Amino acid sequence: MIDFDLYVQSTYSLNGSIIDIDKLVDLASIKGYKTLALVDQNHMYGAYKFYKKCMSSGIKPVIGLEVSLESDFFGLIPVILLAKSYLGYQNLIQLSSQAAFNHKVLTSELDAWNTDIAVILKTDEGIVLDKLKDNQADEVKSIVKEIKGVSESFYIGLDLNDYGFEMNIAPKLSDYGSLFIVNKVRYYHREDVKTSMILSKILREESGDVGLFQNDEVYYDLKDTSLLDQIYSQYSRAIRNTLEFIDSVSINIDLSGHHLPKYPLEGISASDKLLELANKGLVRRLKQSNRYQEMYDIYQSRLKYEIDVIKKMKYEDYFLIVWDFVLYAKKHDIMVGPGRGSAAGSLVAYVLGIVDVDPIEHELYFERFLNPERISMPDIDMDFPDDKREEVIRYVIDKYGKEKVVSIITYGTFQGKSAVRDAGRIMEIDNVVIDELSKQLSKADNSIEVFRKKYSKEYSYYQNIPEIKELMEVAEKLNGLVKHVSTHAAGIIIVGEDIREHSPIQPGLMDAYQTQYEAQDLEELGLLKF
Numbered sequence: 001m002i003d004f005d006l007y008v009q010s011t012y013s014l015n016g017s018i019i020d021i022d023k024l025v026d027l028a029s030i031k032g033y034k035t036l037a038l039v040d041q042n043h044m045y046g047a048y049k050f051y052k053k054c055m056s057s058g059i060k061p062v063i064g065l066e067v068s069l070e071s072d073f074f075g076l077i078p079v080i081l082l083a084k085s086y087l088g089y090q091n092l093i094q095l096s097s098q099a100a101f102n103h104k105v106l107t108s109e110l111d112a113w114n115t116d117i118a119v120i121l122k123t124d125e126g127i128v129l130d131k132l133k134d135n136q137a138d139e140v141k142s143i144v145k146e147i148k149g150v151s152e153s154f155y156i157g158l159d160l161n162d163y164g165f166e167m168n169i170a171p172k173l174s175d176y177g178s179l180f181i182v183n184k185v186r187y188y189h190r191e192d193v194k195t196s197m198i199l200s201k202i203l204r205e206e207s208g209d210v211g212l213f214q215n216d217e218v219y220y221d222l223k224d225t226s227l228l229d230q231i232y233s234q235y236s237r238a239i240r241n242t243l244e245f246i247d248s249v250s251i252n253i254d255l256s257g258h259h260l261p262k263y264p265l266e267g268i269s270a271s272d273k274l275l276e277l278a279n280k281g282l283v284r285r286l287k288q289s290n291r292y293q294e295m296y297d298i299y300q301s302r303l304k305y306e307i308d309v310i311k312k313m314k315y316e317d318y319f320l321i322v323w324d325f326v327l328y329a330k331k332h333d334i335m336v337g338p339g340r341g342s343a344a345g346s347l348v349a350y351v352l353g354i355v356d357v358d359p360i361e362h363e364l365y366f367e368r369f370l371n372p373e374r375i376s377m378p379d380i381d382m383d384f385p386d387d388k389r390e391e392v393i394r395y396v397i398d399k400y401g402k403e404k405v406v407s408i409i410t411y412g413t414f415q416g417k418s419a420v421r422d423a424g425r426i427m428e429i430d431n432v433v434i435d436e437l438s439k440q441l442s443k444a445d446n447s448i449e450v451f452r453k454k455y456s457k458e459y460s461y462y463q464n465i466p467e468i469k470e471l472m473e474v475a476e477k478l479n480g481l482v483k484h485v486s487t488h489a490a491g492i493i494i495v496g497e498d499i500r501e502h503s504p505i506q507p508g509l510m511d512a513y514q515t516q517y518e519a520q521d522l523e524e525l526g527l528l529k530f
Contacts (some may be wrong), residue, residue, distance in 0.1 A: 002228040002239060004035035004246060006062060006079065007159070007182040011481040012045035015039065016200025017186040018477055021046050024222065026384075027188055030223050031291075035246050037062035039080055042099040043483075044092065044504045045409070048521045051253055057321060062249050063089050065096055074106060074127055080120040080157060080182060084249050085264065086117030091469070096516065100506035105246045111150035118245060119151040120180050125171060132169050138415045144176050144313055155245075156453075157178030159237050162218045162232050163374050164294045169327070179238035180245065183228065187218040191220060195477045198398045202422045208422055232359075258503060258526040261400065261494040263320035270316040274348075281351030285358075297348065299360060306348045306366050313370060315378055321396075322380055323352045328395050330385060337383025342369040354380060356440075377528055388511060393492060397512055401497045406486035407508040407530065408519050415439040416448050419475035437468070448476045468501075487514060491529050493522055502527055 005028070010019040020452045021038070036048040036059055047063050054061035063083045070078040091113040098109050110119070122142065123129060125189055146153045156177040160166045161184060163424065173179055187196045224229075232239060254425040278515055282303055286292040309315055329336050329354070339355025345364035349355045359366065360525045370378055384392055397405040414422070424434040439456060444451035452459045462468045487509055499505055500527050508514030515522060519529055 002034055002181070002232060002358045004181075004224050004242065005033060005183050005185055005222065005228075006035070006037035006180075006242065007039050007067070007398070008036055008185045008222075009040055009310040010038060010046050010050070012043060013040040014203055014205065014482060014484075015041055015186075015297075016196045018192055018196050018199055018481060019186060020480065022111065023061060024185075024370065025050075025057050027222060029057050029059060031108065031222065033059060033395065035060040035062060035249075036438070037064045037082055037454050039064035039066050041066045042096065042103065043506065043516055045411070045482075045518075046517050047089075047092075047504075048253070048517055048525065050107055051251065051417045052524075059214055060246065063092060063251060064080065065092050065099070067095065067099045069110060069147065069495050070104045070106050071143065071146055072107060072175070072525070073146065073359045074139075076121040076126070077128060077143060077147065078126045079147065079398060080119045080122060081110075082120065082245070082249075083116060083251060084118060084153070084245075085116040085255075089251050089253070090501070091115055093419045093500055093502075096504040097500055097506070100504065100516065107146065107150045114150060114152045116152070118155060118180075119147060120182055121147060121177075122156045122157050122159075122164055122182075123169065124157070124184075127170070130170065131163075133365070137172075137175070140176055153245075154178075155241065156236060157182045158232075158365045159184055160177055166231075174237070178241050179235060181235070181238050181242045183223070183231075184220045185222050187217070190219050192221065192222050192477065193476045196220070198426045198476060199422055200269075200473055201426045201427055202267060202478075206426075218222060242310055252373070253525075255524060258314070258528070259495050259497070260314065260317055260528055261321060261404065261496045263317045263324065264399075265320075270320060271311055274310070274316045274319055276308060277320075278307060278348055278351050281353065282347075285351050290502060302347050302366075303362060304349065306346060306525070309319075309370055309372055310348065310367070311329075312372055313375070314344065318378055319348060319354075322349075322354050322382070322433060323528070324399075325392055325396050326354050326382065327351075329388070332391070333384055334392065339380075339382070341377075341379070343380040343383045345369045349380065354382075377523055379529065382530075393512075396492070396494065397510075400494060402513060403500070404495050406493050406495075406499050406505060406513040406515055407510075408491045408493060408515050408522065409506075410488050410518060411482045412484045412486055414475075414478040414483050416444070416446040416451070416479065419448075419478040420471065423478060424471055427467075427468065427471055427474070433468060433471075437462070437472070449478065461500050488519060491519055493527050494530055495527055 009017045010021055051061045065081045067227040069079045070075050083092050093104050094113045099105050100274055156173050156179050158179045159182050218347050326336055339357045343349050344355055344357040345359045345366050345368045347359050421434055503514040506516055
């Protein structure tokens with residue numbers, strides 16, 4: 001029985017897929033799927049979210065990637081890469097990082113990072129399909145030979161979504177190697193095909209055209225497992241190969257540790273350095289306020305308690321790093337905010353000059369910031385002028401290294417009005433109608449769902465106009481999907497080793513690297529956001 005699908009592409013592929021990972025996994029669970037693979041194009045934006053959702057839903061996650069492999073002789077060849085283990089997952093991170101920078105992966109790069117990765121040759125598109133159609137068997141065998149030479153585990157992909165392919169090409173494929181079932185999924189149900197095609201045009205910044213919605217009977221929906229059994233019934237060996245691969249997969253991402261950076265020191269430990277700076281800072285603060293004699297013992301007792309907690313939680317380096325770049329800013333006449341949020345409750349932060357709020361004087365509690373009974377990462381919000389922020393970040397990058405200091409990705413998503421406007425443009429809806437709908441959504445928190453529930457009379461009126469009804473249905477399906485990627489306004493990650501130990505990267509601002517995982521994912525993986 002086929003209770004798996006190893007070729008799901010999500011909204012993070014930015015290619016027209018309308019798949020939201022949570023919705024997809026929930027639907028797959030209802031349909032009886034036991035294994036799923038996320039195989040987005042070039043990037044792994046959703047990989048960790050997918051892993052986490054599958055694990056909580058009782059579905060075996062397989063993490064994958066679709067890339068163009070640059071052959072020495074045949075140009076770009078589309079392949080699917082699937083990780084078999086945590087090491088394979090780490091190798092995928094390396095390959096995704098390469099693909100994000102170069103829009104391709106070299107055969108030499110695959111050769112370097114092929115351990116515990118299965119390589120599946122795509123046969124339903126690209127140069128391989130062209131040569132299969134032209135009956136150039138020797139050419140196909142040469143492509144297979146070259147890719148097998150840099151693969152630890154190699155298969156020929158079998159996707160029977162296209163009936164013409166099923167009839168004319170699929171029967172020849174076993175001549176070239178072991179078959180492996182890859183059944184592409186880009187939306188939930190067949191009726192979603194139009195929305196997917198509209199989204200694809202939006203993302204390519206194209207305009208509408210008359211032939212947009214002609215359907216050639218190729219559907220990339222999440223099919224019932226019984227239908228998959230029927231479609232692939234003639235390929236029992238391919239089913240066995242795929243099931244054997246699934247049995248070999250075991251990916252376990254360790255979420256138990258923190259991967260904190262180290263402040264560079266020689267001849268002294270971070271604990272001793274922090275204690276030294278804190279004691280000096282305490283004396284300076286109290287003398288500045290003429291309270292040294294009367295208040296020293298009270299402040300010293302609080303300082304000792306905080307430092308004991310910081311040592312216990314192993315955050316000494318964190319405080320030293322923040323102290324260092326705040327000191328840099330002050331020495332270079334860059335204004336630093338007085339401190340806000342829970343960090344204002346830390347006497348250590350006060351005596352180090354990180355914040356200018358005295359927590360004892362203002363009766364603020366350290367436990368709101370760090371509490372050994374409630375393990376959470378520290379988070380000090382630092383304020384710098386907009387036109388000086390990059391200078392501080394550049395200092396940190398230069399000090400710790402480009403591969404250890406990276407910006408954080410964020411995702412721009414479709415919301416009510418943007419979904420209506422973009423879909424309406426592709427569907428060639430009159431601008432007067434779009435403007436009217438936008439006004440209605442403005443009073444409904446920019447949400448079609450709120451508009452439907454709160455303004456049911458107006459909503460019903462629009463539902464009686466077929467053109468507008470269809471537009472709103474499409475727009476609602478687009479809601480929340482990724483429209484573009486951007487950069488976290490001010491947050492950066494500083495890690496003790498190369499960021500690619502934990503997250504794939506891509507080009508960022510300031511000639512820096514940017515994570516492919518967003519802030520919440522990074523924090524769950526044990527990385528520290530500054």
